[in-house]
Amino acid sequence: MKAERKNNRERILDAAERQFAKLGFFGTSLRDIARTAGVDVALISYHFGKKQELFDAVMLRRAEILNAERQQMLEAAQRRHAPNPPPIEEIIDAFTHALLNRSTKGGEGWRSYFALIAQVNNHPQWGGAVMNQYFDPLVYKFLDALRDALPGCDERDLFWCYHFLSGALTLTFAETGRIDKLSDGLCNSEDLDDVHERLVPFISAGFKSVCTPERAARPGARRGGRR
Amino acid sequence: MKAERKNNRERILDAAERQFAKLGFFGTSLRDIARTAGVDVALISYHFGKKQELFDAVMLRRAEILNAERQQMLEAAQRRHAPNPPPIEEIIDAFTHALLNRSTKGGEGWRSYFALIAQVNNHPQWGGAVMNQYFDPLVYKFLDALRDALPGCDERDLFWCYHFLSGALTLTFAETGRIDKLSDGLCNSEDLDDVHERLVPFISAGFKSVCTPERAARPGARRGGRR
């Protein structure tokens, strides 16, 4: 870990990331963070200004790394299959692989970061604005790739399927331990390799089932729920 | 609405539900709640005791109603198809219909409640314990029904697929407005009928794709990611 050698600025970011992930923005005090980081409270203001600005710094630090990796994986898949679009499975894999990989093998900092993302993504105030700011530029590239791979599909179908993907993925990061308890230990929410081999086929099948030209051709009226 | 006629106890619950949904447990003060409810702060302690107990009361109030409705829908589907299991689509519909219906047509209180559920489900501390307490007894009945409808499937596949369902569903309740922004207004996160007609086939296709006897028969080794 060699956490000892880090400077105070990084230690504050690490501590903030960890505490925000545990108890959220409001559940975490600057004093919690300072104590966890082993620095004085006033140092936080000195380096980052207000609490909200510290939060933004935490969000930004790893987002850039992730987005670069994910974009590279998408482009690699596109090159492999050019001039055809890649199969859905490979697009979904490019979208999720870097995230699950970092979460599994990146150490505690990455784990905390993803747990924080899960909370933010499901927060009514921040879910829209923050996720949009840090991640949606890349999301558009994936939506373009999916659109190419699902010819003739309806735009709204596509967006909603992305929404389901986002929800399934971020709950996985939340590491709430719920599935562990539910399955009586059979599933381990920290074993993200187990997730990955199921998430990709699950989501791919969903996209293929919903994003069809047939559904796109249906009249504006909704299909009607069962009952 | 006839909110005027409600007694103070209910008004406190309504206000707490709304404020907790907006800013979470720690982001909401008892004074916020009292102000929103139009009552004195001390009344909260009188009726509910500590802040945490108020939170529990909020969670419990609607959980019981929902679970009863969902169980009835599941049993109705099972009766319709007896002695065979119902199709996956009908099981998923029974799982989600009451939730989406209340969220759409139940008024602001229900909407807030579900937004709160989304946050709780993705919270590292409470996601496991709270959701387990209030909802998992019913979840087991749905898992039993799914197991019957997916003969020969692997247990871990089943649990993970349920996890994906839970994530996709709760993000929908969060009503973050992210998909609205992402789709430039094409999708409306408040129109849960739009969700419902896509969620059920999306999730059903995922279950059918992952929970197969073929996958269950694979060796313990994982399938190996792309790359």
Place this chain on the structure above:
DNA sequence: GTCTATAGCTTGATAGAC
């Protein structure tokens, strides 16, 4: 059931010495 008053503590933020 409802309200006033207040105890006792923690919070975010900053001013200023070193």
Place this chain on the structure above:
DNA sequence: GTCTATCAAGCTATAGAC
């Protein structure tokens, strides 16, 4: 860059009058 000291504001919770 770092720390001490401090402030005004807000917090939960309760005791006690009505």
